Amino acid sequence: xxxxxHIGRYxxxxxxxxxxxxxxxxxxxxxxxxxxxxxxxxxxxxxxxSVFMGAVITIQTKTNIDSPLIQAWVVGFATRQSxxxxxxPTIISLILAGKVGSNxxxxxxxxxxxxxxxxxxxxxxxxxxxxxxxxxxxxMLFNPFLVMISMFxxxxxxxxxxxxxxxxxxxxxxxxxxxxxxxxxxxxxxxKTVVFAFIIATVSxxxxxxxxxxxxxxxxSSTRAVVxxxxxxxxxxxxxxxxxxx
Amino acid sequence: MxxxxxxxxxxxxxxVLTDINAVFQRGKxxxxxxKSGSGKSVLAKCIxxxxxxxxxxxLYEGRSFHEMSDDEKRSVRQEIGMLFxxxxxxxxxxxLENVMFPLRMFxxxxxxxxxxxxxxxxxxxxxxxxxRLFPAELSGGxxxxxxxxxAIAMNPKYLFCDEPNSGLDPQTSIVIDDLIKEITEExxxxxxxxTHDMNSVMETGENILFIHKGRKWWQxxxxxxxxxxxxxxxxxxxxxxxxxxxxxxxGH
Numbered sequence: 001x002x003x004x005x006h007i008g009r010y011x012x013x014x015x016x017x018x019x020x021x022x023x024x025x026x027x028x029x030x031x032x033x034x035x036x037x038x039x040x041x042x043x044x045x046x047x048x049x050s051v052f053m054g055a056v057i058t059i060q061t062k063t064n065i066d067s068p069l070i071q072a073w074v075v076g077f078a079t080r081q082s083x084x085x086x087x088x089p090t091i092i093s094l095i096l097a098g099k100v101g102s103n104x105x106x107x108x109x110x111x112x113x114x115x116x117x118x119x120x121x122x123x124x125x126x127x128x129x130x131x132x133x134x135x136x137x138x139x140m141l142f143n144p145f146l147v148m149i150s151m152f153x154x155x156x157x158x159x160x161x162x163x164x165x166x167x168x169x170x171x172x173x174x175x176x177x178x179x180x181x182x183x184x185x186x187x188x189x190x191x192k193t194v195v196f197a198f199i200i201a202t203v204s205x206x207x208x209x210x211x212x213x214x215x216x217x218x219x220x221s222s223t224r225a226v227v228x229x230x231x232x233x234x235x236x237x238x239x240x241x242x243x244x245x246x
Numbered sequence: 247m248x249x250x251x252x253x254x255x256x257x258x259x260x261x262v263l264t265d266i267n268a269v270f271q272r273g274k275x276x277x278x279x280x281k282s283g284s285g286k287s288v289l290a291k292c293i294x295x296x297x298x299x300x301x302x303x304x305l306y307e308g309r310s311f312h313e314m315s316d317d318e319k320r321s322v323r324q325e326i327g328m329l330f331x332x333x334x335x336x337x338x339x340x341x342l343e344n345v346m347f348p349l350r351m352f353x354x355x356x357x358x359x360x361x362x363x364x365x366x367x368x369x370x371x372x373x374x375x376x377x378r379l380f381p382a383e384l385s386g387g388x389x390x391x392x393x394x395x396x397a398i399a400m401n402p403k404y405l406f407c408d409e410p411n412s413g414l415d416p417q418t419s420i421v422i423d424d425l426i427k428e429i430t431e432e433x434x435x436x437x438x439x440x441t442h443d444m445n446s447v448m449e450t451g452e453n454i455l456f457i458h459k460g461r462k463w464w465q466x467x468x469x470x471x472x473x474x475x476x477x478x479x480x481x482x483x484x485x486x487x488x489x490x491x492x493x494x495x496x497g498h
Contacts, residue, residue, distance in 0.1 A: 022351050115334040122294050122406075123348050124323030 010206050016128035030134035038100045039142030045099060046092055050150040054157030057082050062167045075168050076176020079158040088150040089189040090237050093196035097229035101204035104135055105225035108208030109218040132205040139197035147193045188244050196233050203229045247272050248436050253292055253302035262288045263460045272436045275427055275450045279442055280457035281482060290440050294326060294406055295319060324352050327397030331409040333389035335381040342377040345395045367395040371425055387418035394425055405435040411443040423450050444489055472496060
């Protein structure tokens with residue numbers, strides 16, 4: 001019953017979030033600010049992770065399929081496929097759920113316990129729309145760029161590690177990353193990214209918006225935002241893979 | 247004028263307010279007083295529409311707030327200014343941006359007109375040269391004054407103040423009380439102050455509602471406070487030795 005209560009309240013919050021904005025211009029300005037806060041400021045961690053994950057995928061693939069029967073370009077091919085299909089859209093989204101999700105829940109939760117959301121409501125501002133909609137739009141618009149950058153850096157990281165350590169020849173790796181390329185896989189990854197961005201922003205905002213208590217509860221909301229976003233992302237990842245790839 | 251008619255509110259099995267009836271007059275400082283946990287803040291939240299009462303109605307100029315459409319509620323809310331206990335200024339905005347916020351959301355003004363209006367409000371509460379500071383850089387008293395400036399930015403018809411003196415030293419408390427009183431007279435607002443600060447009650451209270459155990463226990467002017475024979479009201483007012491001495495000195 002408690003789950004149904006939360007799902008119902010989450011849907012009601014979404015209804016309020018997507019109701020008519022007071023001033024479109026102001027909402028757009030806030031959306032751009034959120035793109036910077038949630039997206040641009042995540043570039044560093046996304047880049048770092050992507051380069052090293054790509055390097056690890058390449059090394060692990062090479063050490064696990066080191067057989068004369070398997071062609072040398074397979075390492076590049078496997079790195080590309082792992083990166084595009086799963087690592088960049090899903091793992092990066094899980095990382096962003098930790099960084100961005102906790103940030104959203106803490107910010108909105110703090111505003112709730114400091115009565116700033118009540119202040120917005122009393123002024124006649126649609127607090128859900130004003131606070132949450134720009135975060136949803138900012139994440140959904142910017143996360144695909146983050147994931148594309150991640151794809152590039154991960155494949156590059158694999159190249160640097162493979163060629164740098166001499167376990168893969170440059171020509172073989174480059175041949176592998178071009179082999180049997182299916183552009184639909186990038187589309188699939190970007191669809192997943194946009195859906196995951198929506199989940200991160202809304203689940204985290206929900207946790208923050210309904211925080212009751214003080215600073216301790218803000219911390220609890222933050223933790224819940226990360227845990228629930230991750231769980232929902234993993235379930236939806238399975239559903240989307242089933243729907244879009246099979 | 248705001249009227250509260252038969253308002254009852256409960257949370258789960260806990261009855262917080264029972265059948266509250268009161269009239270809050272225009273151009274006067276109306277006060278809701280009572281012990282902590284008596285239900286005065288819940289009553290205020292029912293009046294401003296943050297809580298919906300299970301029974302009863304809240305009338306703004308005779309119109310029932312909870313029966314209004316969303317658009318009507320929004321337009322009434324734009325006529326409300328509220329000073330919160332902790333000021334509730336937006337942390338990420340500067341002092342000037344905080345005061346300009348309601349104007350940016352609802353007023354059809356140019357940016358320079360908004361800035362001019364915000365400066366007028368800030369000057370009214372004696373805040374000058376603090377435009378670019380953030381709320382965290384201000385003292386508690388200054389935050390409250392900026393909160394008042396934001397509350398009056400839209401020329402409100404109704405002004406709510408939730409524990410305006412909490413956490414302030416006696417001198418700053420008097421400054422805030424005087425400001426609330428002056429603004430009420432100047433703007434002709436229906437002002438409702440939630441407080442348990444007896445100094446504030448004696449200084450500014452014109453129409454006082456005493457809430458006890460979620461019920462309306464007493465209502466009257468400040469001159470009637472000291473002579474009332476209401477047992478619970480007397481226990482509340484004369485809890486401090488200072489107030490007992492005042493009573494004695496006045497020969498009551």
